[in-house]
Amino acid sequence: MFPTRHLLPLAALAAVLSYAVPSSAETIIDEWPNVKAPPPPELKSVRLDPKTTALILIDLIKQTCNDQRRPRCVGSIPKIEKLLAAARASGVTVIYTLFPSPSPATFPNPVIGDYVPALAPKGDEPVVTSFVDKFINGDKDTGLQKLLKDKGITTVVPVGATSHNGVLFTSVGAAFRGFNVIVPVDGMSGNNAYEDQAAAYTLTSSIVYKVTLTSIDMIKFQ
Numbered sequence: 001m002f003p004t005r006h007l008l009p010l011a012a013l014a015a016v017l018s019y020a021v022p023s024s025a026e027t028i029i030d031e032w033p034n035v036k037a038p039p040p041p042e043l044k045s046v047r048l049d050p051k052t053t054a055l056i057l058i059d060l061i062k063q064t065c066n067d068q069r070r071p072r073c074v075g076s077i078p079k080i081e082k083l084l085a086a087a088r089a090s091g092v093t094v095i096y097t098l099f100p101s102p103s104p105a106t107f108p109n110p111v112i113g114d115y116v117p118a119l120a121p122k123g124d125e126p127v128v129t130s131f132v133d134k135f136i137n138g139d140k141d142t143g144l145q146k147l148l149k150d151k152g153i154t155t156v157v158p159v160g161a162t163s164h165n166g167v168l169f170t171s172v173g174a175a176f177r178g179f180n181v182i183v184p185v186d187g188m189s190g191n192n193a194y195e196d197q198a199a200a201y202t203l204t205s206s207i208v209y210k211v212t213l214t215s216i217d218m219i220k221f222q
Helices: 004-020 028-034 071-090 144-150 163-176 193-205
Strands: 046-048 053-058 093-098 127-129 155-161 180-184 211-214 219-221
Touching (some): 053 071, 053 163, 071 093, 071 155, 155 163, 163 180, 163 193, 180 193, 193 211
Parallel strands (some): 046 219, 053 155, 180 211
């Protein structure tokens, strides 16, 4: 027979657990309608040394940066074009990225000629191919870090598509590798405003990765 003296501790433990664990614990999905967006992060003016700065254009190809697929991306093109012209005029290193097709049978692998015409590369500007983090593709190094280091680059300015994938992951990857990261919020575009907001919040709220948010009009090359 189970000793009576053991029943009291068990009863006490059961009582504590009944208070410690809610019967129907809420998740973020349950809380979704009541979540309030935090205040917007502050945009800061920046002055960049052209010799140590690289502008990285991320996946701005016609197949996905168009009015049907991603109108927010189309809207960002004139501003990115302005930044690209200023960067080239100042001697800033310009680097392009592409992504491998997730389904080559239905979506052929993009090539550099697929870039939107206003932002097409000139001369021998390098191209890196990877999915969302342009520093690594699967378990393989893309060579982007070495390319930047060999050119003496200490600051990167990622622009392009998508804010919540290519720009976000490449920015974090760059910061993790010791680069200063400057992200123009009007140079990144997701599928909707929420994705852009989420990316901006994530980039500025991280304790580990320090990223400066700015706008293209607030960037000066000295």
